[in-house]
Amino acid sequence: MPTSVPAAPAVLVARDVVKRWGTTTALAGATVEIPKGVTGLLGANGAGKTTLLGMALGLSRPDTGTIEVLGLDPTTSGPEVRAKIGYSPEHHSLPPDTKAFDLVAHLAEIHGLPRRDATSRASDALFQVGLGEERLRPIGTLSTGQRQRVKLAAALAHDPELLLLDEPTDGLDPMQRDDMLSLIRRIGTDFGIDVILSSHLLDEVERVCDSAVILGEGRVLASGSLSSLKAGIGGWVVEVDGGGDELAGVLRQGGARVEADGRHLVVEDVAGPAPITTAIADLGLGLIRLEKRRLSLEDVVLDGMGR
Amino acid sequence: MSDARIIDRGYRVYDGVRRGPRGATQSLIKHTAQRVLGLRRPTRAKILPILTAAIAYVPAIVFVGVAALVNDTQVRTNVLPTYGAYYGFIASALVIFATFVAPEALCPDRRTGLFGLYLASPLTRDTYLIAKAAAVSGLLAIATLGPPVLLLVANVLQGIGPDGPGEVALLAIRVLAAGSVIALYYTALSLAVASMTDRRAVASAGILLLLLVTAAVSGTLVEGVGLPDWVYVFNLNVIPFELAFRIYGEPGNLPQLSTAALAVAVPAWTVAGAIVVWTRYRRLRVVR
Numbered sequence: 001m002p003t004s005v006p007a008a009p010a011v012l013v014a015r016d017v018v019k020r021w022g023t024t025t026a027l028a029g030a031t032v033e034i035p036k037g038v039t040g041l042l043g044a045n046g047a048g049k050t051t052l053l054g055m056a057l058g059l060s061r062p063d064t065g066t067i068e069v070l071g072l073d074p075t076t077s078g079p080e081v082r083a084k085i086g087y088s089p090e091h092h093s094l095p096p097d098t099k100a101f102d103l104v105a106h107l108a109e110i111h112g113l114p115r116r117d118a119t120s121r122a123s124d125a126l127f128q129v130g131l132g133e134e135r136l137r138p139i140g141t142l143s144t145g146q147r148q149r150v151k152l153a154a155a156l157a158h159d160p161e162l163l164l165l166d167e168p169t170d171g172l173d174p175m176q177r178d179d180m181l182s183l184i185r186r187i188g189t190d191f192g193i194d195v196i197l198s199s200h201l202l203d204e205v206e207r208v209c210d211s212a213v214i215l216g217e218g219r220v221l222a223s224g225s226l227s228s229l230k231a232g233i234g235g236w237v238v239e240v241d242g243g244g245d246e247l248a249g250v251l252r253q254g255g256a257r258v259e260a261d262g263r264h265l266v267v268e269d270v271a272g273p274a275p276i277t278t279a280i281a282d283l284g285l286g287l288i289r290l291e292k293r294r295l296s297l298e299d300v301v302l303d304g305m306g307r
Numbered sequence: 308m309s310d311a312r313i314i315d316r317g318y319r320v321y322d323g324v325r326r327g328p329r330g331a332t333q334s335l336i337k338h339t340a341q342r343v344l345g346l347r348r349p350t351r352a353k354i355l356p357i358l359t360a361a362i363a364y365v366p367a368i369v370f371v372g373v374a375a376l377v378n379d380t381q382v383r384t385n386v387l388p389t390y391g392a393y394y395g396f397i398a399s400a401l402v403i404f405a406t407f408v409a410p411e412a413l414c415p416d417r418r419t420g421l422f423g424l425y426l427a428s429p430l431t432r433d434t435y436l437i438a439k440a441a442a443v444s445g446l447l448a449i450a451t452l453g454p455p456v457l458l459l460v461a462n463v464l465q466g467i468g469p470d471g472p473g474e475v476a477l478l479a480i481r482v483l484a485a486g487s488v489i490a491l492y493y494t495a496l497s498l499a500v501a502s503m504t505d506r507r508a509v510a511s512a513g514i515l516l517l518l519l520v521t522a523a524v525s526g527t528l529v530e531g532v533g534l535p536d537w538v539y540v541f542n543l544n545v546i547p548f549e550l551a552f553r554i555y556g557e558p559g560n561l562p563q564l565s566t567a568a569l570a571v572a573v574p575a576w577t578v579a580g581a582i583v584v585w586t587r588y589r590r591l592r593v594v595r
Contacts (some may be wrong), residue, residue: 108423109338113324
């Protein structure tokens with residue numbers, strides 16, 4: 001007898017969340033469910049990413065709406081929620097005269113681990129993020145890439161259920177960035193920790209995330225698995241040997257959405273390629289190329305922004 | 308036989324004890340106390356805490372020695388200070404600690420972004436401040452309670468202390484009350500100013516200025532302009548020690564200032580300092 005598998009609970013659920021800072025509206029009715037796995041939180045500066053992360057940590061309350069993290073309300077159960085979360089902030093400033101190991105062990109203790117466990121796990125976490133001898137150096141002597149790793153180790157050491165990473169590749173050179181992204185992917189897969197990765201870089205979200213939430217001007221423009229997001233805006237790429245404008249006109253009359261650039265057209269909202277080939281034949285145009293549009297996350301973001 | 312070993316350094320899930328917000332607060336108290344004392348920090352960070360301890364305890368040790376070596380009651384009475392007067396010997400230690408050492412408890416956390424990391428833990432703004440205040444006042448109490456307790460114990464052992472268990476208990480309560488009042492007063496004063504800036508040097512200058520300016524202005528207003536004596540309650544430099552005299556039943560250096568005024572003013576300044584810190588941290592935006 002087949003049994004139904006219950007859907008995995010979302011790690012973060014926000015419903016109609018509005019948050020204003022003075023006259024600025026940071027979130028304007030955001031509704032989203034972030035599933036387990038590695039999720040990218042995408043958006044330009046001011047899109048509301050950091051505000052959403054702050055609310056997930058229980059550091060600010062929604063003006064209206066509700067938010068739930070790991071099944072708890074962070075506005076009323078902040079300490080309990082934060083005990084289960086590892087957080088790596090965007091800024092790089094850490095105590096310069098403190099050794100990396102001491103900081104990570106201290107923050108593990110602050111997250112509730114007894115001293116002995118905190119020191120043991122700090123050592124492990126620093127090893128996992130690739131810091132060896134550097135762990136015994138004052139943080140002030142470490143490079144930006146090493147500091148990013150220290151922040152990640154500090155977020156990992158207490159074995160959180162959910163990791164919130166705010167721009168974790170900021171300030172890294174291409175090779176360090178590559179390593180960091182691989183590490184984040186490994187945390188989500190091998191370590192079994194759910195990750196919310198806040199970033200304004202599409203390619204890194206595309207590379208390490210299972211799903212994405214796209215924020216713009218305080219609203220959720222799109223969310224879901226990367227494959228479903230890309231499938232949501234399909235369409236066809238058409239190249240003809242002339243008469244692109246006429247073809248666009250005919251297709252628009254049939255209800256399609258068409259972007260024409262000379263001989264090149266992007267056609268959406270059509271039921272397969274047949275209406276396109278029919279229109280080309282009726283107009284007597286020569287068809288050079290007709291293929292399904294291959295989308296990047298950038299296309300999804302731009303589509304979400306209505307561009 | 309090979310000595311090779313396979314060491315599993317894979318990620319391990321933690322299923323041990325988690326101590327929650329209470330454990331977080333205790334850890335922060337311990338860490339703050341260590342940091343303020345300069346432990347696990349460069350040698351220069353240890354100089355002022357050691358100097359403070361030396362100034363606070365050396366007079367007490369000397370007086371205990373004098374009491375042990377000198378049998379002449381007349382000489383003892385002339386040389387040895389009263390319990391209330393002992394704070395005059397250690398006032399500089401307390402001012403050094405409150406001015407130059409205690410701001411270390413708050414300022415670097417904001418400057419280095421550590422405050423934001425603390426707020427991403429089970430700590431709240433309130434438990435963070437409670438931990439910081441507990442660490443600073445606990446260290447100050449070592450200076451304000453330790454030496455009088457040492458004097459009390461030595462005097463009792465040498466048979467020159469108060470007579471009978473009742474008198475000893477009463478003096479012990481006075482030691483506890485005076486030491487606690489002074490420790491809490493300087494904690495509130497120091498943290499209130501430190502909450503205004505993330506630069507420790509600026510905080511130190513601010514505290515020093517506050518102590519000097521209030522002393523100068525209140526003195527001028529009473530002695531120069533002729534305002535009433537109660538204006539001395541604005542002399543933040545002397546009022547905790549004056550209250551300590553009264554707690555021990557001694558007249559102090561400003562007998563014209565009423566005990567009632569001191570009993571209101573010192574707790575009021577302490578509470579005012581605490582409110583300043585609390586309000587400041589309520590509104591503080593976290594760097595993330």
